[in-house]
Amino acid sequence: MTSTQAPATPERKFERSLLEAILEASPDGIFVVDDQGIILCHNQRLLEVFGIAPGAIAGGEDGDLAGLDDQNLLTQVLPLIHEPEPFLQRVMMLYADPLLEDHCELECRDGRTLERHSRALWGEDQCYVGRVWFFRDITARKRVEHALEQLAQHDPLTGAANRRHFFERAAEELARARRHGDALSLVMLDLDHFKRINDHWGHAAGDRVLQAFAAGVRSLLRREDLFGRIGGEEFVVLLPATGLEGALPLAERLRRQTEGLDLEENGERVSVTTSAGVATLGAGDASTDALLQRADEALYAAKRAGRNRSFCQA
Template identity: 60%
Template sequence: MNEIRAFMLMLAIGNISYAVLMAGYSRTGRPDRSMKIWTWAKLIEGAGFLAFWLRPSLPPATGVLLSNGLLIAAAVGEALAYTTFLGYRWQRGLLGLFILGEGLLLATVAFDASAAQRVLLMSLVLATIAGLNGLIMIGTGPRFSLLRCIIGLPNLLVAFAFFWRAWVASGSGLDVYTPSPSQTTVYLGAYFLLVVNGFGFLLLCKQKDEARLRELATTDSLTGLANRHCFLAEAERAQAQARRLGQPLSLLMLDIDHFKRMNDGHGHAFGDRALQVFAAAAGAALRRGDLLGRLGGEEFAVLLPATDAAGAFALAERLRRAVATAALEDQGERMALTVSIGVATLGEGDGIGTALGRADKALYRAKRAGRNRVEQAEDPLDRAIA
């Protein structure tokens, strides 16, 4: 009995310590809901093991309800943290699982179940939740990773240990404090789960934070497009690849027509919506591999790998038509949204900055020619000959 109580005290201290660690980490960056839920789950789990350690000195019914009830709540809380982290909407299902588990626990007290019957039933409940947690993390999909697998496997091992303990309890008078191989496996598994999942989930949250920072550094927050820095960096890489493979590379410069008038006349919120509608319409008109970026204000650029002058002009026309047919409304009134485009294909010795400059001059020719049109930049070779 003392050996098992010592395990419970270690698990209580360990879980509470991890909760404090996660709470401290969450204060260093942007608050994350899944991390908060996981922190509370670890705190509740620590309180549950502490209640198990104190149970011999508590009234029997209070000790049973408090210790088991807290562990069920913690296990479901951990599942909620995982599903929230992964973007799954399982709140109602997990609430149902929590109510079912707590209801079964209350039934064991109300109907004065034996110690072995309580061990059997609670082992099955906790095995089910631990197994679900393992499957959530290991489950394949676009966000599957080795780290998720490392977190999920200990949950499956703990689920197996709880099922084993349930099987032993079904055929013997096993009490929660009775020493046995199945009991030892459960508590060792719980300790292993504490260590691996503690560091594992912390690393998952750190990876998510780093990915968010990378996105903030490369993405325009309003439109979701590549920002100026990201676009220019990608353009330099695309130029190096085009030279290596001997392929053409073209660029488009785009400017939304009458955007200042639109922004001033209908408000900045409408202007923001116009930028978002434009970005969605233009992005839908492009091919996979093309890159649309926002350079600033209402100015955008498109990178067209493996595309010659004729192909770039045709694609620019398609993009112009897509924007002109985009749905932009203000208080039920349909508003015109058009774009002027300059097209440039990189010539021999051209840099990205030079090509963008030529595309920009073509763009302003399109503006002067009446807007809502595409103009081809002057070929640098023709200009040199002239």
């Protein structure tokens, strides 16, 4: 811990020792300022969290920032923050209103995520005497949370949205399309004779086919398109702001992409094709289920017509 000097009475020595132990044992980077924004004390972890080398801040060459205006620290910190302007605005707001407390997450330019807490310090008669700031690196925790979220929302084999997540997102997109009067289309895909692949080459080979198929589909989609797996070999693509004139050609590209997959098992070529059914949002479609039903009808019309083709329901 670094701080301004205090009278060397036994009581003050104990208080200083206790404060030092608390600060240096904390996983947070901590610093305290007075009511004028002058740094009263901080711990070493503060410099570590922001990757600031001792001596990088003018006046704190020995790593001790006590007595410096916190603007010196801000000057070093701002270039590290992904969105520095909102960060600075919030800091100024907190200093302007001592009643405000803060708890937020900050994205850094180096990909890390920091958690920030701040609250005012009050003296006698509720007089504002300064503010304490806490910064913690939560990057590892965020990565775990993201991984768990991915597991909860996506099919682990193909990476496509699972059935529950797909329908949640699809309902949001349908509501958005209704609100703004936008087009919305859906392509339903089903691998032809997939059971034969599993029966002939085994389920592990079938899994590899599904993975290759899904990778091929994703390679042709836009960022805003939603790709989901709703059954064993049944997949669906939701296309925001897309009418029939865009959805049907895409279904054909997906069909040709699948037909062209170059897959082998035990020296034999694995022939893979898909049938596609396309539907666009109509005035009578009250839900995603209605849109999906019409796409399903188009899909089975394609199956009855011989498979490996795309049909549509306007």
